[in-house]
Amino acid sequence: MITRQFGIPVTSPGAILRREKDLGTPLGLETAEMLQRGDLVQDNTIVKLIEDWLHLHGGYGFVFDGFPRTLPQAESLALILTGLKTSLDAAIWLDVSEETVRARISGRLQCRTCGFTTSVDSAQFANRPICPYCEGRLERRSDDDLGVLQTRLREYNTKTQPLAEFYGKMSILRKIDGNRDRDAVFADISRIIEDKVPA
Ligand SMILES: [Zn+2]
16 A cells, blocks of 8 residues: 555565565475464564565665564664664554454455455455455455464564664654554655655
């Protein structure tokens, strides 16, 4: 949505890793197994992939979705950006309750081919799980088991939570209530990005 609205390239570690898996690279296959178990992929692996992506796509602004997730990732990113003579304009923090996370994960469908994500509650897709953009098959993601959720929440509390302080100190942290519907959240994110995009 952000790319469509602002013409800014967006990526996430998940998108990069899914692509590696589809290409059948050793890295892609190895990390797919880790994600299946609910483990986080090592920081240096993620950082290297993000760095490669930045060199290819990040020349005129970029948005990361779900990165950085740990303090070492954030510190590495700061060094990479210094090397590129740029810096982050904002770190958007989506505040989401555990209940919301649980509800969303158990009802999520994703296109195998292009990554489009929707909900099983969406009547449009209940009987015909086909992607509206590329006709790919919509499936529940295999790392979406609620069993995996506990591991994720633990990782989140110990590893991701400290980033609020890290970006707070840099005065770029912007918190948004993520327990609302997609449009309300997107409107808030858009406002923050509009503030930062040169007219
Ligand atoms: Zn698709």
